[in-house]
Amino acid sequence: MADLHEKLGLFMTRILGRGALSGPVRLSGGANMESWSFDWSGPAGSVGYVLRRAPSADYMAGRPYGHADEAALVMAAHAAGVKAPEVVGVLSDADGMGTGYVMRRIVAEVSPAKILADPPPSLLADLGRELARIHAIPRAAIPAAIPLMDTAEALAELKTRFLSYGGDRPAIALAIRWCEDHLPAPADPVLVHGDYRMGNVMVDLAKDAGGLAAVLDWELAHLGDAHEDLAFGCMAVWRFGRIDRPAFGLGSLEDYFAAYRAAGGLPVDRARFRFWLVYRTLWWALGCLQMGQAWRNGTDPTVERVVIGRRTAEQELDLVELIGAEAPDIEKARTLPPSPAAMPAPVGEPTNREMVQAVRDWIEGAVKPKSEGHDKFEAVVAMNALGIVMRDLETGVRAEDKALSDALLSGERTLAEPGLLARLRRSALDKCAVDSPKYAALAAARAAWNG
Numbered sequence: 124m125a126d127l128h129e130k131l132g133l134f135m136t137r138i139l140g141r142g143a144l145s146g147p148v149r150l151s152g153g154a155n156m157e158s159w160s161f162d163w164s165g166p167a168g169s170v171g172y173v174l175r176r177a178p179s180a181d182y183m184a185g186r187p188y189g190h191a192d193e194a195a196l197v198m199a200a201h202a203a204g205v206k207a208p209e210v211v212g213v214l215s216d217a218d219g220m221g222t223g224y225v226m227r228r229i230v231a232e233v234s235p236a237k238i239l240a241d242p243p244p245s246l247l248a249d250l251g252r253e254l255a256r257i258h259a260i261p262r263a264a265i266p267a268a269i270p271l272m273d274t275a276e277a278l279a280e281l282k283t284r285f286l287s288y289g290g291d292r293p294a295i296a297l298a299i300r301w302c303e304d305h306l307p308a309p310a311d312p313v314l315v316h317g318d319y320r321m322g323n324v325m326v327d328l329a330k331d332a333g334g335l336a337a338v339l340d341w342e343l344a345h346l347g348d349a350h351e352d353l354a355f356g357c358m359a360v361w362r363f364g365r366i367d368r369p370a371f372g373l374g375s376l377e378d379y380f381a382a383y384r385a386a387g388g389l390p391v392d393r394a395r396f397r398f399w400l401v402y403r404t405l406w407w408a409l410g411c412l413q414m415g416q417a418w419r420n421g422t423d424p425t426v427e428r429v430v431i432g433r434r435t436a437e438q439e440l441d442l443v444e445l446i447g448a449e450a451p452d453i454e455k456a457r458t459l460p461p462s463p464a465a466m467p468a469p470v471g472e473p474t475n476r477e478m479v480q481a482v483r484d485w486i487e488g489a490v491k492p493k494s495e496g497h498d499k500f501e502a503v504v505a506m507n508a509l510g511i512v513m514r515d516l517e518t519g520v521r522a523e524d525k526a527l528s529d530a531l532l533s534g535e536r537t538l539a540e541p542g543l544l545a546r547l548r549r550s551a552l553d554k555c556a557v558d559s560p561k562y563a564a565l566a567a568a569r570a571a572w573n574g
Contacts, residue, residue, distance in 0.1 A: 139211070145161065147160070148496060156176065157174075157177070158175050159176070174225050176224075177222050183222060187270045189222055191213050191224075203256065205256050208227065208339065209227045257319075257352070274402075293550070295408055313349045315349065316352050318355070353396055353399070354402075359441045360564075401446065415433075430508045435522075436559055437555060441564060450538035455544065466517050514558075524550075549574065
């Protein structure tokens, strides 16, 4: 902290002149990057800023462009009237803080739970309008490093990654085959934000004049199909419990699309939208598995990585729901097979599950109450990790089935096969109950599937 404080102070002096830095605090969240909030007091008074950075080159490995180009894109979006943060400076190697950039701090709410609890009436329309503005940014204003996405090539890369992770998750194999069979023709490319969802937007919750305040996290931006952005925020996982409100957990797709079109957005093709809903759910399923790989190979040794790695089960549940809607009616109505029998209760020495329970209880009672800021966040994540382990030890549920995955990937077996959809549904329910028992789509799927 002291080292960062000194180096950040020198950086701010270089870009803004003499002043004093105070209150650097690491913000919670962020799957890959660090964010630090701080104040800078100069001749004009005290102003709030946020440093977004990757502390080492390993964090940026495999990315098509670095933070300098990302900052240039955010500046271009801000100049085009998009509610993007105002970038004031970009780190250089000489600054000794990794790569990143500093933005003016925006005071608004970012927590999806708090936003969705009482959202401003205009928010869904704001999101549709803002996305239309992003898609309208002129090509000439977009940095040359921002890549053009070829959907077929991207899907092939996802398939390669799946196989490298073992290729043994049937729900993911089913989704890859579905996407291959439903690949849309190339679209006229626009700037795609790539991560446009609750959690990456800031909202003013004021009752009289609230609404969208900022669009954050531009690291996945690329040129591509506008429908990718339209679909991403509508994934079940990004509705944060509001399953009955398919657009961002806020409202209907019809209202969202209408707001997008009213602001100049492209006509919405429902089949193309559905493709991207499945594709990005598949993409995030593999993204979660990739988090586990990042922990395994030492790129990111934090406990948060392994916990996110187990969120694959959420996406598998959603993929079975999405693609299962196209199965024959007789298969959709079929009764699910029973779950595996629970492990017998122990009567002798403490089991592995009970020992994990003891450690979890200790963190909750002795560590978490004494922690603050990011340390408290990490304590909660550690408790979540141990909760997963406890449920896993109790049930022994596994998601891997290489033979079935291969057969689904090749098209040898399909959802027209009697009992296959019911089997996939049961597996998805049981695995998600272990890894993410509070996932709202789990309860909805149980009710819909009579599971």
